[in-house]
Amino acid sequence: MIHIQKAGLLTTVQDLGRFGFKKHGVVTSGAMDQEAHLISNWLVGNNPNTPTLEITLMGPVIEFQEDALIAICGGNLSPLIEGDAVECWKPIFVRKGTELRFGRPASGFRAYLAIGGGFNIPSIMDSASTYMRAQIGGYEGRPLEDGDRLSVDRKSPSSESLFNVLKEKADRKNFHASNWSVSEELRSRNNDPIRVIKGREFDQFTDVSQDAFTNEPFTIDSKSDRMGYRLNGQKLKWESDSEMISSAVSIGTIQVPSDGNPILLLADSQTTGGYPRMAHVITADLPKIAQMKPGEDIHFQIVSHEEAQQLYLQRQNLLRHLELGIRTKTG
Template sequence: MSDKLFQVVKPGLMTTIQDLGRTGYQEYGVVVAGAMDDYALQIANLLVGNSRGEAALEVTMMGPTLKVMKDAVIAITGGNLSPRVNGQPVAMWKSIAVKEGQLIEFGQPLEGIRAYISVAGGFGLPEVMGSKSTYLKAKIGGLNGRALEKEDVLYAGGDTQAVIGRSLHYDEIPKYKKELTVRVILGPHQDAFTEESIQTFLHSAYEITQQSDRMGYRLKGPELTHKTTADIISEAIPLGGIQVPANGQPIILMADRQTTGGYTRIATVISVDLPLLAQAVPGTVIRFEEISMNEAHEINRRKEKLLGILEKII
């Protein structure tokens, strides 16, 4: 068996194992899951010398306390939840060494809601349908299909040539704000809405409510009106799809979304903006900006080019 890496002293609010998700199985009803903030996950892995899609810990709001059982190199990215090692603040978006016996802890959330902890070599966990991601409702992936609990032990995945002190340039570190402009592509069901509702959607502010989680963000704002009904024949749902049920309040579908849905979708959030959305806390104000499919593809190409460059140089 691999070496013991971390022991969970306190599990935090919700700490799970996530990678880039369980793709290719939605037609069989298997949810993708995966990291809510895929940018932070990929950067965390690159900083410690892993492949971009290796599994890491996704920490939500209130972080865990982990006892280090073996010397390791880690990186913490995403939301700033005041990470500390043995009581001392540590840098984020940078690879750092942790020593056997030390404690990795978190304090007050300062910016964002989800942090990611990668470790050089990854975690020694089995893949389920090609992914280590935890999907809580089906109890699959991660550590026994659940969030971390007190006394859990995480094992090292393997060795890698980790470099201590690798960091991301300040300009590439996201800024998590309480007001967001999220770019969307209208459709596929915009014809189901009145023209007035489409303009309302694009020119109004919506607030993320407390009824939001990894499955979806329920929004509160001006009501959107359907021409006839909110219901459609159930069809596949993309990440970032914005459903509008009969009450006229949008729901943005996130990592743990169901595979199909029977409500009209007024728009889809572009993939590059989803990481910022993933870090938004309840009460965050969102405005939507329409862009074209070609613009979305170009923005995504720039993101992939950046990640490709970082893969080679950090």
């Protein structure tokens, strides 16, 4: 059992998302930074779809009421165990009675806490992800609150063996981290522009707007959330005689309502929309977006659709190698 003493700013249970129900109007949900989520699971020997806690900027205070194997990936929100700084991106044994809290955020916006065995969360529509608007999934359909308790499922054999190795090395200490971690290449978030492909209506925006989209920065508005980032910058003007007919949108779609301020749709976005689509953020860059916070500037760069697919496949290949590498460590 783990005890949420303080819930933090916004802490929700997420997995890879809810698939197969979009035709019913059900949003995908799931971890905003899918890579950090799945890597944290791999590090503790879990299946990648095991629920983790998505921690937003100001982290929770958690008391472990049993010995546990954990990993924290994604943004560096300065995790502390019993007051000692701990490293992200590696598996850690934590003793019963130990407290995890978070200090001043160092970089990024969202961190993922995985626990060996996974949090025991009932699945609804094939997913444990919290769907806040419909008040279903996750922990009673809502973000965690002070005093919540989550139970932990039985560990997989590889999770169990890593747990035992680290527990032994911990000796009498409250916690012990592995001496290896995920390579810098996979966890670094460079400052390169966010890559997009042109949307269906890109050519119907004015020339000035098309130029501004890639030449000017767009600032993430404070009214941004898991549904989407509202972006402020040069207003984008759409000029067309044809009328928009509502159709599907996707995570990463940048749509532009009539006020000219683009909205970048994210994990909890609705399934269909009727606004012109300027562009789509490529899937390989969505984890970077998930780590950007209100007030930050986004620069967009257009790539071809073919390049976007190749970049995705290359990234998946890299992750596959990481998974195999972790398996050789965890046995």
